[in-house]
Amino acid sequence: MHIGILTGGGDCPGLNAVIRAVTKALINECGARVTGIERGFLGLLERRVRPLGRREVSGILHLGGTILGTHNRADPFRYFGAGGADCSAQVMDYVRELGLDALVVIGGDGSMSIAHRFQELGLPVVGVPKTIDNDLMHTDRTFGFDSAVAVVTDAIERLETTAHSHGRVMIVETMGRYSGWIALEAGIAGAADVILLPELPYDIEAVAQHCRERETAQGYTVICIAEGAHPVGGSLQVQAHLPDSPDPLRLGGIGTVLQQQLQPLLSSEVRSVQLGHVQRGGSPTAFDRVLATRFGYHAAQLVAQRRFGCMVALAGDRCTEVPLADVAGRNRTVPPAHPLLQAARGLGVCLG
Numbered sequence: 001m002h003i004g005i006l007t008g009g010g011d012c013p014g015l016n017a018v019i020r021a022v023t024k025a026l027i028n029e030c031g032a033r034v035t036g037i038e039r040g041f042l043g044l045l046e047r048r049v050r051p052l053g054r055r056e057v058s059g060i061l062h063l064g065g066t067i068l069g070t071h072n073r074a075d076p077f078r079y080f081g082a083g084g085a086d087c088s089a090q091v092m093d094y095v096r097e098l099g100l101d102a103l104v105v106i107g108g109d110g111s112m113s114i115a116h117r118f119q120e121l122g123l124p125v126v127g128v129p130k131t132i133d134n135d136l137m138h139t140d141r142t143f144g145f146d147s148a149v150a151v152v153t154d155a156i157e158r159l160e161t162t163a164h165s166h167g168r169v170m171i172v173e174t175m176g177r178y179s180g181w182i183a184l185e186a187g188i189a190g191a192a193d194v195i196l197l198p199e200l201p202y203d204i205e206a207v208a209q210h211c212r213e214r215e216t217a218q219g220y221t222v223i224c225i226a227e228g229a230h231p232v233g234g235s236l237q238v239q240a241h242l243p244d245s246p247d248p249l250r251l252g253g254i255g256t257v258l259q260q261q262l263q264p265l266l267s268s269e270v271r272s273v274q275l276g277h278v279q280r281g282g283s284p285t286a287f288d289r290v291l292a293t294r295f296g297y298h299a300a301q302l303v304a305q306r307r308f309g310c311m312v313a314l315a316g317d318r319c320t321e322v323p324l325a326d327v328a329g330r331n332r333t334v335p336p337a338h339p340l341l342q343a344a345r346g347l348g349v350c351l352g
Helices: 015-030 042-046 088-098 109-120 145-166 181-189 204-217 254-265 286-304 339-346
Strands: 002-007 033-037 049-052 102-107 125-129 169-174 194-196 221-226 238-241 249-251 270-274 310-315 318-323
Touching: 002 015, 002 088, 015 033, 015 102, 015 286, 042 088, 088 109, 102 109, 102 286, 109 125, 125 286, 145 169, 145 181, 145 221, 145 286, 169 181, 169 254, 181 194, 181 221, 181 339, 194 204, 204 221, 204 254, 221 254, 254 270, 286 310, 286 318
Parallel strands: 002 033, 002 102, 102 125, 125 310, 169 221, 169 270, 194 221
Antiparallel strands: 033 049, 238 249, 310 318
């Protein structure tokens, strides 16, 4: 067999661990030839590939990012490099020229949507779920998420010392798009006093009242807010609009908005920190290294068994697979009755 691998969308810790696991498993167990496609689907449009062997994937397990590179604005079905034209036929011609028997796509919901469309065109595909946002449907966990939570947790702990020393309200804005998983788990892990999520629009007076109570009792407050959070009756805070991207809205800045809303209502000084892309970078945690390796190996098994049109998933502690059609174009948000929300409320955390 001749198998292609690509990493699409945003980078995150654990991508190289998947590349390594898929490549080694296909070579060792199937005797397959593996080709890496550079910069996601853009590599299939610009004919940029390279061979992957044992040597090429050795020593990369712990590295952040992706040795293949990635791209988040190269949808072949609507490629803005060609004026928004459908270039999928060009990609299929190149796939046939390469002699690829199947393609392993490592990415988030946008990449899975593109993968599903190529599967429908006759290209056998297996997907591997990647996103720090943990918002892909039908998988309990995506690799990269644990690493992002670890970064945010560390930031919250560091900012708490400043909040305590100066008697301030410190706001930490996380990534997550339209889902609040990062803010929820990192907020709990970092002992944030207020956690604000996209799924639960916040009442500014309720947040201010919680801060005022802490001004009297503890003297400081730490707030963890997801970039997609918004006040009751308010709208998302959009930082940029990128029409040539599969996800044209770039959220960001809600931490600063909250700072401006809270400052007139409090005696304490209010400061805001937007963590941004530091959440995506660096080495994967041990958990993500193991999860990415498991996902990669399972993807290789699906390829070997010629079970295509599906995405690897985690159900409890078991690796399984789900149809790409059930994942494409859908997001998993925090349910209102999630046990972590109940635990946070029980501990006295303000959820807005």
